[in-house]
Amino acid sequence: MAIITLTTDFGLKDHFVAVLKGSIYTELPDAKIVDISHDIMPFNIHECAYVLSNSYKSFPKGTIHIVGVDSEETPDNKHVVALVNGHYFISANTGVIGLITSEMTPEKVVEINLPDSIANSFPVLNVFIQVACHIARGGTLEIVGKPFSGLNDLREFAPRIVEDGKKIIGSVIYIDNYGNVITNIRKNLFDAYRNGRDFKLLARNHKIDKIHNAYNDFIDYSLEKGQRKSAGDLLAIFNSSDYIELAIYKSNLTTVGGASTLLGLDYRDTIMVDFE
Incomplete structure (x- = not known):
């Protein structure tokens, strides 16, 4: 069946x-x-x-x-x-x-x-x-x-590349159960335009200069516990679907809040990547 x-x-x-x-x-x-x-x-x-x-x-x-x-x-x-x-x-x-x-x-x-x-x-x-x-x-x-041959073609809103490849302007496409903010900027697009350059990921008035491959990569375990970043800190990752995602480490929407609430981000809001 x-x-x-x-x-x-x-x-x-x-x-x-x-x-x-x-x-x-x-x-x-x-x-x-x-x-x-x-x-x-x-x-x-x-x-x-x-x-x-x-x-x-x-x-x-x-x-x-x-x-x-x-x-x-x-x-x-x-x-x-x-x-x-x-x-x-x-x-x-x-x-x-x-x-x-x-x-x-x-x-x-x-x-x-x-x-x-x-x-x-x-x-x-x-x-x-x-x-x-x-x-x-x-x-x-x-x-x-x-x-039937008339399937509606609803375009996914795609990121825009501006300033001769120095900037990617993306959007929020999904907010998950943890309040994590998923953008429409995929890893392959980011890598194609980065070309080894430093960058700033801009979300409202927040700037992030590193994107991790997993949530726990955010923690430097070589440091003493009191010196490490911890629950409540902001990070960016390439999620399991290879989209750039903004998250609050170990967020809880019922207590500290998630990235969507703490950053004031909602569906279709703008996220930018500036290459330096």
């Missing part, structure tokens, strides 16, 4: 996620359901794409990914299924599929057309679940829809 993943902006306070899972189990008692996230910022397609693009590759091919963010159908926002790199993505045509699979061409895309579906405010239940269960049973995409 194929794995079915769920990524939504529904949260866990309400009944919606339970209804989705119950409906899948009613159709497929042996189903394997994995929650990727239900805490996507409401209607935030870029955040949804960031979370899914950094998680779906860890699942086996044949996995079915249900995307429940901005899922109501409109003439500009058709319901689609895309087969990409052996994975099925069921979503509204919001541009999220293109962001997730920006470096790959879908093997097949269909516009969903279920004659017995009910048009209402919960299409993830009434449309996406039906399609996912059909695929999980071994059904083909041709049964649920017709070929």
